[in-house]
Amino acid sequence: MAQFRVIPVSEPNFKGNELKYVTDCINSNWISSIGKYVSKFEEVFARFCGTTYAVSTCNGTTALHLALLSLDISEGDEVIVPDLTFVATANAVAYCGAKPVFVDVDPRTWNIDPSKIYEKITGRTKAIIVVHLYGLPCDMDAIIKIARSNNLKIIEDAAEAHGAEYKGKRVGSIGDIGVFSFYGNKIVTTGEGGMITTSDPKLVEDIKMLRDHAMSKTRRYWHTALGYNYRITNVQAAIGVAQMEQIDSFIETKRRNAALYNSLLQDVRGITLPPEVDLCKNVYWMYSVLIEDDFGVTRDEVIERLMKNGIETRPFFYPLHQLPMYKGEFVCFEAEELSRKGINLPSATTLTEGEIRTVCAALDSMRL
Ligand SMILES: *Cc1c(COP(=O)(O)O)cnc(C)c1O
16 A cells, blocks of 8 residues: 655755765764854854844744843843743743733734733833744834833844845844744754854844853863753754755745745635735744634544544633743733634745645535
């Protein structure tokens, strides 16, 4: 019997020099966190984003943690976070002893709603983390205006948006500091890995210290603060360098696939297509749609039936204010609605046109 391929929601694309560079690490014995690929990966990534610096970490969550620490976020501080995001965005705030304050998202963009930030700012608010959800940049002009007038720092959680652009600027270069993930399902992957982008040399110095147990540069084993081991390995960075050689084609493929999905799904009643925003380049990390009530089949049932047809999908994140550790005073109606209706369709760069047509046909045929 022929092997049955499940159409994946995501899968790594290792068609470049990944194996060659990893083999070089093994052959040269440079497998730990010192080696030429680490500095090369950082250089290439900074150039790609348009920042002066990029500092690698062992995953996106630790990148967020270090970014917050470098901005002196600590016990008693509050940090504004969108309610609809992956849990790591808020967890990193909690690791600092600070409080994530959830703000509802805009149903037209699925990103944090700038008009709802003001009412959440208190005397303790120190920063805003914006998340470019599923690859679409946030309304950065509005957010920068709020941050400037309230003396807040901006962290861009760009874990899902490598190469996305807002008014011609790449994400990660717009706020004070940017954060990326290279988890296996991200646009560029190193298995596990992360990156911090900034043009502020002072932040870079702090981040590099904290990443390496805050060891003194001049006195070995003298640690000047509570630091961490959040370093990436040369082996992971080797994969990253090979992936960065292909990032333009990954993004082009994601956008081409999204355009095909849009054209095939635009007339299906009960399906809302992903947002498009003027002056933004969406990289469609996950091509996502909303299953509206008039589709006739619930989102969860859609997921189940697609799986039976060999099509893998994901539901949207839960609103973070509903999770046990963050349950509290927050009301975010739009995030709840999107979370209930949203679905990530197969978005791998390895998909064929035929597979995308299969997904759309399966969706269309199950509508009541
Ligand atoms: C993936 C992701 C992260 C964290 O990345 P890890 O590398 O898995 O730690 C953070 N924020 C968002 C929005 C993400 O999607």
